[in-house]
Amino acid sequence: MTREIRIALTGNPNVGKTTLFNALTGSRQHVGNWPGVTVEKKTGKVSRNGCEFEVVDLPGTYSLTAYSADEVIARDFILDEKPDVVVQVVDATNLERNLYLTTQLAELRTPLVIALNMADMAEAQGNPIDYRKLSGFLEIPIVRTVGTRGEGLQDLLDAAVKEAKTSPHHEHTIGYGNEAEEMIAKLTDPLSADRTLSGKYPLRWLAVKLLEGDENVLAKVRGGAASARVQSILSSINSDEYEATMADKRYEAIAAILPQVHRTNTRGTTFSDMVDRVVTNRYLGIPIFLALMWGAFELTFTVATPFMTVIDTLTVWLAEFAVASIEPAWLGSLIGDGIISGVGAVLIFLPNILILFLILALLEDSGYLARAAFIMDRPLYALGLPGKAFIPMLIGFGCNVPAIMATRSIESEKDRLISILVNPFMSCSARLPVYVLFAGAFFGAHAGGVMFFLYVLGIAVAIASAKLFRSTILPGEVSPFVMEMPPYRLPTAMTSLMHMWSRGSMYLRKAGTIILLGAMLVWALASFPYGVEYGSAESFAGMLGHLVEPLVAPLGFDWKVAVALIFGFLAKEVVVGSLGVLYGAGEESLTDALFADPSLSAATALALMVFVLLYMPCVAALGVIKKETGSWKWTGFAVAYGIVVAWVLAFVVGHLAPFFIGGA
Amino acid sequence: MSNGIKILFGAVLGVLYAACGLLQVVQAIFGTMESLEALFIPGNIFSGSVLLVIGTVFLTGVRKLSIGTEEGMPFIYVGILFSVGIGLVELLALCALGADAYLVGEWADWSAADAVNPLLYLAVIGVLGLLAWGKEFFRGARAA
Incomplete structure (x- = not known):
């Protein structure tokens, strides 16, 4: 008969729990080289030798006294769900701190196995561990594992089965005096x-x-x-x-x-120490971070160009082919002008998205993102936000939804609420198509720089808003920031590509679902009432756009932009998809069409990019804000505040930009 | 290799990066100067600032090394890494722009010289530094 054993993977943050979880279950959960990647429990299954294992990956915790929301999840699962075996993943390179949690787990009388992970690194550092002897001292089975290479997995499962069958488990006590x-x-x-x-x-x-x-x-x-x-x-x-x-x-x-x-080998200055002296330098840290960001956006914009050209050529050809050859004409128009132009206008930016995600994965896997949070702590602290909040902000460069969830690692409720409210100002990948389209059309060789400006503006608005909230509606002391710096590691190509693809595929899924839906909706609004000219002011889209136009006219936006902004609420990419449908074009001709539109200028384009950056969280981000704050009041506040800030800043940028770029 | 060579290397690269950065920023603000265009130093406030940052990293290392503290060494190493990394970004950008010009049929009008800038050609000197001292620097870095 098959036996099912439930294993809880616990341990300090950034010890390789999720890497081990992925290796055990064949899952592809996100891993990163910094503490706090996992903020909710993940479950996977594996069968070995007639046993069914349910493996639960828990958020990292330093002790069983939980302070933050993610630590509470880990602690409550072990205490209340009573897994058959608790596997504590221990970082062999940092044994002393990791064993602190062991002493607490051992007091619980729960069946416990230690996975001595990263043992290869400890050995390479000249610090081998006699784990059999350690096991004897602790009276806890210890298995040597290397999660990244899948070493020790079978032994770990065997030990878990053995421990689950052992009963009763005696209490391991420490004399407290x-x-x-x-x-x-x-x-x-x-x-x-x-x-x-x-x-x-x-x-x-x-x-x-x-x-x-x-x-x-x-x-x-x-x-x-x-x-x-x-x-x-x-x-x-x-x-x-x-x-x-x-x-x-x-x-x-x-x-x-x-x-x-344990033999401790006293080493000289390591690679990590040397790099840290420079990248966390008090004066150079932030300029280096900004320079790296600039490099990332330069790469994102330019390297993707030939790939975009290929996708664009295919999209335009397909759209024209559909309109010309599919009968009846309305169906050809729906498929060509609506679906292919709308979805194609968004798909064209897939290369940019993949490149940006690859760079973020490289920075994350190398351990640099943890340093970025560290160097930002000083300015953030001065402005009322803990440095820990910068990690969710950086995750927000990918997507605001997991970024808002990542705020669970912040202990103070007020700090966490502020971090949630300002996170939507971080430029997620969904805004990237809008930037690439308008920066490419109106700023030519300076497009990369404009994109860099928008990302920095997002950070600046987030920090300024945090300061405002802290000094008005959410007063209080900022929590001190304590974070362990992970060692630098050379990212492996496979892991980084896997990260890139897991995030990039989400973009593709969106293109096939919500963006497709948005494109069809906008096409329908642009085509009816029956008999009107497609995409004209007399269509439903035109009527809707004209209804909203007075609100955005001071910003220099016309009714087409107004319609695109309305549907951008579904997902920010839909702004581009909607413009593609309304201008009846694939991206290349959309770029030309936008450039040729007399109502648009470089200044208006910049104002529009600023507005899209700030105006409101997308529907998915709003859902997660409601879930994490548990309040409609704060969710509504996030929408209202975003719109007001976006309108004011877009107005200022739109009116000041002509003095700097001469493009009024 | 003695520290003397590293100090000289860092000083030369630091001054070159900082000077080019300053010229790029000045050109971006006050307008293009033809003589600098001939030296492939275009006006660009963003890449100019990046040049300045790299130059500052090198010069900080030189300053620390010249007063006898070994703490300057990491700045030279990281400066080299930074120089090569950003140079690689510029090289990839150059290749991509060339490939795009070919795809859209503008290859005949395209010139690589249009995309050459100090971040690209100064990185060649950075590569020499990486070849000379890279092994020393990367000791201890491990695969994730």
């Missing part, structure tokens, strides 16, 4: 009276957590049979002192073991 032990004993007594709690959690573990002042455990005790006595005991102590004492005792226990299993 006489005073703390007395308090633990005092607390254990009333806790044993609470049947619900004592049946679910080890009493000693509950007592330890209460002494440490763990809010989550306190909440579990409140209202129960032991509540009054526990509260009375806790009111007489300083939990901060106990928390510090117990942390010291755990580290003492680790320090007693480590020298016996």
Whole structure:
């Protein structure tokens, strides 16, 4: 009979849990070389030797006292879902800090296996670990793994099966000193009276957590049979002192073991140290970051050009062919003018998207993005936002939806809310087609620079808005930023290409779904009422555009742009798709058509790009804002604030730009 | 290789990058100067700023090394890496523009000289530095 075993993968952030999860289950979950990539649990299945394994990848956590939303997810799963085996993934190059979590997991009496990951790196650094001896000391099975190469997977599953069958699991305790032990004993007594709690959690573990002042455990005790006595005991102590004492005792226990299993090789300056001295330099860090961003956009714009030309030629040819050869004429128009022109106008930017994602993957896998967050901490902190918020902002360059979810790693609720509200100002990849189209049409050789300006403007508006929120509607102290710097690693081509494709394929899926729908909708509005000229002011699209035009006319936008902006709410790429349909063109002729349109100039194009950058989150981003804030009020605020900021800045840019670019 | 050579190398590249960067920014603001066009130094505020940043990285390293602190070495190494990396970006851009000109039938009118700029040709010197000291620098970097 097949047995199903549920394994929870836990461990500190950035120790390779998701890499191991992918290797075990054949999944392609996103991995990155910085802490906080995984913010929700992911599940995968694998069958080996007659056993079915359900593997759950949990967000990283440093301890079982959870502070941020992602840590709560990890902790609650282990405590409440009771997996058959907990596999703690340990970074072999950073054993001391990783074993701190081990000491806490061991107190839970849960079946525990340690995956000693990145063991190859520890050995290469001259720090081999005698893991068999360590296993003996801890009384926990340890398996040597190298997640990136899939080494040790079978041994890990075998150990998990063995551990799941072993019962009962005895408690591994650390002596916390006489005073703390007395308090633990005092607390254990009333806790044993609470049947619900004592049946679910080890009493000693509950007592330890209460002494440490763990809010989550306190909440579990409140209202129960032991509540009054526990509260009375806790009111007489300083939990901060106990928390510090117990942390010291755990580290003492680790320090007693480590020298016996681990040879520490004192190294000189490493590659990571050398690079960090420069890229995190107080004065050069930000200019270097901006220079790298410029390089990324230069590459994104120019290298994609020949690929765009090929796609464009095919799109224009296909659209013309469909209009000329498909009968009846309305169907030919729907397919040629609507679907092919609309979707084609967006698909043309796939090369730009793939190149941008490849560059982001290289920066992320190398470990540079973590440094970017570090160097931005000082200015962000001064403006009321923790440096940790910059990581979701950087993820926002790809897509705002996972970026908003990534704010779960921010402990303070106010900091997190501010990070969520400002994240839509980061230029996601969906805005890129709009930039490439208009910058290419109106700014020629300076197109890369214009795109760079828009990305920097997005960051500047996000930071300025954070400052505004902090000093008005969400006052409070900014949380200090503590983040471990991952070592630099040479990204592998396969991993980076996989990252690029997993994100790029989302763009393709959007082209086949929401963008296709948007293009058909705009085509229908541009074609009816029956008998009107396609895309004329008399069509429904024209009527809708003229209705909204007065609102955007001060910005220099006409009714066609107004219609495109309305449908851009579905997804920002739809702005380009809609223009493709309304101008009845594939991108190359769309570029020409836009350039030839007397109502558009370089200044208006710049104002339009600024407006698209800022005006409102797309429908998917709004959905996730509602989910993460749990509030319609804040979701509505994100929309209203975005529109106001976009309108004001587009107006300013549109009216000031002619003085600088002479293109009024 | 002695530090003396590295100091000289960093100083030469640092001054070249900073000077070209300054000239690009000045041209972008005050208008094109024909003599500089002949040296393939176009006016561009963005690439000019990038040149200035790379130049500053080199010169910071030179300053630290010349006062006898080894902390300057990483700046020279990273400057080289930065120079080569951005040079590669410019080379790819040049190839892409050429390929596009060919695809749209404008190959006859296209000239590689139009796309040449200091970020591209100064990177050639950066490559020499990478060949000389790259092994020393990359020791310790591992595959992810």
